[in-house]
Amino acid sequence: MKFKINRDHFANGLAQVLNVVGSKATMPILSNVLIEADKDHLSLTTTNLDLGIRCRIKAEVKETGAVTLPVKRLAGIVRELPNVDVSFDASPNHSVKLSSGGSTFRIMGIGKEEFPPLAEFGDEKAYSLEQGELATMLRSVAYAQSSDETRYILNGVYFSFKDGKLSLVATDGRRLAVMAKEMEVPAASAGSIILPAKTVAELTRLLDKGAKVKINFNDRRAAFQIATDKDTSGLVDHVYLYSKVVEGNYPNYHQVIPKETHQRIKLERELFLQCVHRAALVCSEKANSVKIKLTSNLLEITAQSPDFGEAHESMAIGYSGPDLQVAFNPTFIMDPLKALTKDEVFLELKDEVSPGVFKTLESFVCVIMPVRLS
Amino acid sequence: MAKVRILPDRVANQIAAGEVIERPAAVVKELVENALDAGATRIEVEFRHGGRALMRIEDNGHGMARDDALLALERHATSKIAEAADLDRLASYGFRGEALPSIASVSRFELQTRAAESDAGTEILVNGGKFVQVRDCGRPVGTRIEVSHLFNSVPARRKFLKTDQTEAAHIVHCVRLYALACPRTAFTLIEDGRVVFRSPECSTLEERVAEIFGKQIAESLVPIETDEPGLRLSGLIGRPGVGRATRHEMIVFVNGRPVDSRTLNYALIESYHESLPKGRYPLAFVFFECDPAAVDVNVHPAKREVRFRSEPQVRGFVIRAVLQRLRELGGAGDATRAVSLEAGGLRREAGATDPWPQGRAATPLAAGSTVVPLRPPETERRGAESAPYPRPVVGPAALAVPSSNAPPIENRKSEIVTPAWRFVGLAHGNFALFETAAGLVLLDRRAAHERVWFERLVGQFRAGAVPSQRLLLPLPIELDAIAAALLLDRLTFLATHGFEVAEFGRNFFRVEAVPAWMEPGDAVPFLRDLIGAFRNGTIPERDAGLAHEELARLAVAKAVRLPPTTDEAEIRALVAQLFATAAPLTSPQGRPTYIELNHGELARRFNR
Numbered sequence: 001m002k003f004k005i006n007r008d009h010f011a012n013g014l015a016q017v018l019n020v021v022g023s024k025a026t027m028p029i030l031s032n033v034l035i036e037a038d039k040d041h042l043s044l045t046t047t048n049l050d051l052g053i054r055c056r057i058k059a060e061v062k063e064t065g066a067v068t069l070p071v072k073r074l075a076g077i078v079r080e081l082p083n084v085d086v087s088f089d090a091s092p093n094h095s096v097k098l099s100s101g102g103s104t105f106r107i108m109g110i111g112k113e114e115f116p117p118l119a120e121f122g123d124e125k126a127y128s129l130e131q132g133e134l135a136t137m138l139r140s141v142a143y144a145q146s147s148d149e150t151r152y153i154l155n156g157v158y159f160s161f162k163d164g165k166l167s168l169v170a171t172d173g174r175r176l177a178v179m180a181k182e183m184e185v186p187a188a189s190a191g192s193i194i195l196p197a198k199t200v201a202e203l204t205r206l207l208d209k210g211a212k213v214k215i216n217f218n219d220r221r222a223a224f225q226i227a228t229d230k231d232t233s234g235l236v237d238h239v240y241l242y243s244k245v246v247e248g249n250y251p252n253y254h255q256v257i258p259k260e261t262h263q264r265i266k267l268e269r270e271l272f273l274q275c276v277h278r279a280a281l282v283c284s285e286k287a288n289s290v291k292i293k294l295t296s297n298l299l300e301i302t303a304q305s306p307d308f309g310e311a312h313e314s315m316a317i318g319y320s321g322p323d324l325q326v327a328f329n330p331t332f333i334m335d336p337l338k339a340l341t342k343d344e345v346f347l348e349l350k351d352e353v354s355p356g357v358f359k360t361l362e363s364f365v366c367v368i369m370p371v372r373l374s
Numbered sequence: 375m376a377k378v379r380i381l382p383d384r385v386a387n388q389i390a391a392g393e394v395i396e397r398p399a400a401v402v403k404e405l406v407e408n409a410l411d412a413g414a415t416r417i418e419v420e421f422r423h424g425g426r427a428l429m430r431i432e433d434n435g436h437g438m439a440r441d442d443a444l445l446a447l448e449r450h451a452t453s454k455i456a457e458a459a460d461l462d463r464l465a466s467y468g469f470r471g472e473a474l475p476s477i478a479s480v481s482r483f484e485l486q487t488r489a490a491e492s493d494a495g496t497e498i499l500v501n502g503g504k505f506v507q508v509r510d511c512g513r514p515v516g517t518r519i520e521v522s523h524l525f526n527s528v529p530a531r532r533k534f535l536k537t538d539q540t541e542a543a544h545i546v547h548c549v550r551l552y553a554l555a556c557p558r559t560a561f562t563l564i565e566d567g568r569v570v571f572r573s574p575e576c577s578t579l580e581e582r583v584a585e586i587f588g589k590q591i592a593e594s595l596v597p598i599e600t601d602e603p604g605l606r607l608s609g610l611i612g613r614p615g616v617g618r619a620t621r622h623e624m625i626v627f628v629n630g631r632p633v634d635s636r637t638l639n640y641a642l643i644e645s646y647h648e649s650l651p652k653g654r655y656p657l658a659f660v661f662f663e664c665d666p667a668a669v670d671v672n673v674h675p676a677k678r679e680v681r682f683r684s685e686p687q688v689r690g691f692v693i694r695a696v697l698q699r700l701r702e703l704g705g706a707g708d709a710t711r712a713v714s715l716e717a718g719g720l721r722r723e724a725g726a727t728d729p730w731p732q733g734r735a736a737t738p739l740a741a742g743s744t745v746v747p748l749r750p751p752e753t754e755r756r757g758a759e760s761a762p763y764p765r766p767v768v769g770p771a772a773l774a775v776p777s778s779n780a781p782p783i784e785n786r787k788s789e790i791v792t793p794a795w796r797f798v799g800l801a802h803g804n805f806a807l808f809e810t811a812a813g814l815v816l817l818d819r820r821a822a823h824e825r826v827w828f829e830r831l832v833g834q835f836r837a838g839a840v841p842s843q844r845l846l847l848p849l850p851i852e853l854d855a856i857a858a859a860l861l862l863d864r865l866t867f868l869a870t871h872g873f874e875v876a877e878f879g880r881n882f883f884r885v886e887a888v889p890a891w892m893e894p895g896d897a898v899p900f901l902r903d904l905i906g907a908f909r910n911g912t913i914p915e916r917d918a919g920l921a922h923e924e925l926a927r928l929a930v931a932k933a934v935r936l937p938p939t940t941d942e943a944e945i946r947a948l949v950a951q952l953f954a955t956a957a958p959l960t961s962p963q964g965r966p967t968y969i970e971l972n973h974g975e976l977a978r979r980f981n982r
Contacts, residue, residue: 150895173847173894256846288890289841329843329890353844369844371890 001065001090003037005057007081007100009234010042013057014075016239017046019202020053021071033071034115035088037061041236045118046071051199052118053206054240055228066112067094077105118242124218125189127161131226133181135207136341137168138200140179140364143335145197146172157200158250159217160192161185169253175332175368176253193217194246206239214238221245257367258357262350263294263321269345273337275313279303280330282311289371290333292356293325294349303330326352327371336366384503387449387479388528393676394476397535398425399544400676401477401521406552407467408474409433410559411454412517415575419549420564424541425524426532432518437489440496444508447485447500449475462667467631467677479503480531481524487517502527546570550586551632554625554659557582579610583659591623595657596703600695605664605688607695611642612657614649614700614959615966621655628662628669633680638662641689645696648957650964662692701956795949797942806945813972819940819948821961821968824930826951827891828962831929835922840872841890848876848884851898855881857905864908871925873901892933900933927962 014033021031034045039061045054067090078086083101090096094109138157146154151173158169167180195203203224207213210227217223223242228235279290284305293300299317304310326349336358337345348357358366381389395401402419409417412435420430438446445451452471455461461469477483478500488495497511525532535541542565553561553571557579563570573585584592595610609627618624626638638660646656670681682688795808795815806817834840853861858881861868868875872889888897904925907913913924937944952958952967960966 146895148893148895150893171846173845173849174843176846251847327841355844355846367846369846372842372844372887373839 001037001067002061002063002088003042004060004062004085004087005042006234007078007084007086009057009059010086011075011078012233013042013044013055013235014071014078016055016206016235017044017053018071018075019205020046020048020051022048029068029110029114029116031070031072032068032110032115033074034066034068034112036066036112037064039064045115047116047118047242049116050196050244051202052242053202054118054242055235056237057234058236065090067096067109068112068115069096069107069109074107077107118240119221119223124216124223125161125191126214126216127166127183127189128212128214129166129183131207131210131213134213135204137166137179137181138204138207139339140336141168141170141177141339142197142200142204143339144170144172144175144177144366145200147197148172153194153246153248153250156194156196156246158192158194158253159215159222162190162192169250171251171253174329175335175366176256177336177366178253178257178364180363191217192250193219193222194248194250195222196243196246199241199243203241206241209235209239217245219245220247256355257365258348258350258355261348262354263319263324264346264348265294265299265317265319267299267315267317267345267347269337269340269343271315272345272347273334275301275315276330276333276337279311279313280334282308283330284308288329288331289327290330291325291327292349293323294319294321295323296320324349324351326354326356327373328356328368329371332368340364383449383475384479387475387503390449390472391476391480391528392531394470394472395480396676397544398429398524398541399548401425401429401481401524402431402545403548403552403676404468404473404477405429405431405519405521406549409435409517410552410556411466411468412436414516414559416560416562418562418564419545421542421545422566424535424538425545426535426538426541427522429521429524429545430518432516434514434516437492437515437517438487438496439489439492440508442489443485443487443496443498446474447478447498447505451475461672464629464666464671470672475503477521480528481526482522484520484522485517486511486513486519488513488515490515551625553586554579554582555627555630555632555661579659583610587623591657595659596699598660598695598699600691600698602691604668605662605691607660607662607692609658609660611660611696611699612646614646614703614957615964616657617646617650617654618657619654624655624658626658626660626662628671628680629664629666630661631671631677631680633671634678635680635682637682637685637689638692641692642696645693645700646964648962648964649700649960652964654964662688664688703959793949793953797945800940800945803940806949808949810970813970813974813976815968815970817945817949817952817968818961818966819945820936821965822948822952822958823936824934824961824963825955825958825967826948827934828926828930829955831891831926831934832922835871835926836919838870840870842872842874842887843890843892844874844887845885845894847894848886849894849898850878851875851883851885851901853881853883853905857902857909858883860905860908861901867921873897875901889929892929893935896933896935900929903928903932930962 017033030048032046034043036043036045037059040058041056041061042059043054043056045052047053077098081100082103086098086100088096088098090109094111096107096109098105098107141157145156149155154172156170158167160167160169162185164185165180165182166185167178169176169178171177199222206226208230210229212227214225215222216225221242221244223240226239226241228238276290279301280303282303282305283290284307290301290303293302297316297319299315299319301313301315302310333356340360342360342362344360346359348359352370352372355367355369358364358368394404398421402421402425406417406419409431412433414433414435416434418430418432420428422428442453450471452469454466454471455464455469479502482502483500485498486495494510495513496508498508499506525535546563546565549561549563553559553573557576560573560575562572571586573582576582576585580592580595580597583595594613594616596613597609598611599608600606621639624639624642626633626635626642628635628638642656642658642660650656664682668683670683671677673679673681793810795810798807798809800806804819806819808815808817861875861883862877865875872887872892873885874887876884876886878884885897885901888894892900904913907924907928913921958967
């Protein structure tokens with residue numbers, strides 16, 4: 001196998017697949033990237049068995065073939081090469097000669113036979129979405145995923161294709177974020193998956209390469225074909241992301257979203273975020289909560305910690321309901337405010353034991369449960 | 375012929391010997407006690423073949439005149455008491471007047487003695503209880519007794535002796551005890567012609583411990599001295615975290631007499647509840663003194679056991695005294711001790727003087743307010759008539775009512791002494807290595823984290839300000855009938871500690887809120903553990919203070935998570951928080967939070 005490639009294209013391609021490789025792989029082959037040369041492009045593939053990524057990059061292929069090389073080392077070398085033109089020559093004993101300008105590397109690889117194949121698309125349920133839209137939706141909910149391994153069901157984002165819409169849901173049991181989008185859902189293709197947190201992170205990272213992303217899934221796995229038509233750094237065709245899904249039943253999230261609205265206030269997102277952020281600066285691990293107090297046309301945010309001090313912030317708002325106050329974990333308030341992009345958000349409150357609900361005009365809901373001092 | 379008869383003295387003595395002289399070490403014990411009672415300042419003990427072949431005890435006490443010496447070999451003859459009332463004001467080790475005749479009845483017994491006022495000494499030889507001869511001899515003032523062929527007249531007893539090594543170990547232990555009891559007397563112990571230890575007159579107990587138990591042990595001890603009317607405790611106790619697998623190095627003296635006292639032993643173990651892991655025993659060389667009338671030593675012929683007139687009072691006093699001392703040690707003890715060592719002070723002196731940082735010592739009130747009471751003694755838990763256990767005054771921080779708009783801010787940052795340790799690195803994600811002036815310190819992150827959170831939680835519980843995070847998805851928990859009943863009874867107790875649990879059907883509950891620091895995923899397993907603790911009665915809800923601590927102890931062990939990743943700043947913050955706690959040396963389970971490898975230790979390891 002023999003090819004010539006642009007250094008920056010090669011480095012970009014390797015960067016796409018690099019993250020999947022774990023630091024302590026039990027199988028040495030899993031820390032390698034599979035490089036396949038075919039006609040006018042290369043395929044780069046990595047996998048950790050739960051998650052795999054493949055991308056294609058332009059190359060001048062002189063001789064087709066395949067080899068695997070340790071991806072972290074290789075990416076490090078390619079980035080540093082002196083000349084834009086790189087030539088790659090693999091001998092049948094899997095030793096690779098990499099040369100660029102005056103530098104030459106000889107790298108020992110492993111044959112492609114040991115590399116576990118990525119599962120390909122079958123006749124699963126399939127949808128096509130705008131990349132930008134899916135990225136926004138993912139960012140709007142991903143922070144609410146649980147990182148607690150004992151509740152693995154919650155360690156991911158729930159995708160539900162049902163009732164004429166796609167809903168993305170994440171919760172850690174104390175807060176829940178939902179973002180929905182109207183779309184055509186044929187009855188035969190209705191279904192849902194829980195996409196693991198690691199896949200969500202990789203997917204979000206990859207979703208800016210082109211117009212469309214195609215989703216295929218069944219009960220056990222999901223695959224994303226991310227078009228790369230906008231990308232100019234050598235990627236061709238699409239990036240293929242394959243992932244196992246979290247198997248299990250996602251909790252019924254509908255029932256925790258309050259049906260009625262009690263007190264609703266309109267907030268300037270940035271301003272409110274800054275106020276809460278400042279107030280939270282005095283919070284400690286011991287006293288990690290901020291109190292929100294509503295009085296006529298005034299919103300006050302207070303926080304205190306016994307061994308540091310206290311903070312008080314006030315904001316003018318339009319409010320004419322009864323006085324009320326409720327305390328929240330400041331992170332739970334700030335996370336959705338940071339993730340959203342709209343300038344205006346709505347906050348719905350009821351009393352000190354009822355959840356607070358953030359909403360936007362584009363069918364986003366984030367429910368956060370209050371903290372109480374018993 | 376009458377069937378009942380009075381036994382001859384010789385037989386009676388042999389019977390008494392069965393009680394008093396059970397093994398060679400008992401001979402040594404009785405004779406060393408006699409020597410000490412005679413005011414000796416130098417005692418030499420020699421034995422061969424585990425005491426079987428020969429035991430020789432020589433002293434420079436006041437000796438005896440010939441008549442006294444002869445009389446001493448009669449039963450119930452003693453110079454130490456005169457009437458029954460004297461038993462209530464005993465100041466001597468012996469008083470029964472049984473030892474000499476008993477020993478003489480089961481061995482070849484040779485006594486040489488001279489009183490200061492006599493010109494010549496007396497030598498008496500008795501063999502198997504039979505009087506052989508008495509004659510003049512030359513010797514300095516004092517007494518020398520040689521016991522050989524022990525148990526020659528009672529072969530059965532001889533067969534029951536253990537190996538020479540075992541018997542020798544008993545003798546060595548016995549002499550050590552008396553050497554500790556009387557640091558001002560010089561002791562020499564010789565086994566088979568080899569000196570086991572030779573300790574000159576020592577001015578303090580510390581020196582004596584170092585002489586006969588070694589410097590290493592002496593360095594891990596701290597002095598203790600406490601008085602209460604009629605009671606006094608002094609001596610040396612182990613630093614928190616220094617423990618042993620057996621109780622052999624827990625040595626207790628009552629009015630100078632080495633004894634096995636369950637009361638005192640348990641009081642010591644109990645005091646170290648928080649400073650040592652379960653199943654480890656503290657090091658202690660303590661002298662307990664009280665009115666001789668308040669203690670009965672005439673329980674056991676060998677006087678190994680004693681009874682106190684008021685056991686709960688004694689127990690309460692010892693626990694108070696030791697806890698108080700351990701709490702004082704809760705400062706940045708080791709670090710400062712090491713610094714004073716660097717400054718050229720002798721280690722032993724550094725240990726004897728008060729090495730604790732000024733900040734802590736000078737502000738006892740403020741420090742007291744942040745002290746978490748260690749586990750109170752069992753006497754109190756059982757509601758016995760013991761003296762009330764001093765509960766630390768609840769400080770301003772604890773009184774801060776969260777509902778008030780501006781709780782007083784606890785201003786204690788300035789007093790906390792954080793040691794100047796240089797962070798070197800983190801090993802295995804758990805052990806932080808520091809370079810200090812005195813050497814190296816290895817900190818167990820888990821243990822330190824538990825200690826910090828333990829105090830944090832106890833503080834929250836005591837202040838009644840437990841932030842409780844309501845859950846979006848209530849957690850179901852199904853219990854068996856007994857556990858369900860237990861839980862139902864304690865719903866309010868749980869609510870005050872951050873858990874909101876609602877009954878949701880028969881033996882079925884829903885957890886609707888958990889303490890803010892807890893991951894929801896840990897709530898159900900933790901509640902099950904907690905119900906288990908309720909069932910075992912280890913969380914007494916009646917005693918709120920104790921329940922808070924037990925709950926916090928369980929929580930830090932089971933449900934407080936160690937942050938997965940750390941950088942230097944976090945480790946530094948942890949150290950600062952740890953040293954702001956009341957007992958930074960140990961985790962709530964009594965495991966050490968850090969260990970110190972001093973320069974001496976390092977040099978030793980590297981053969982430098």
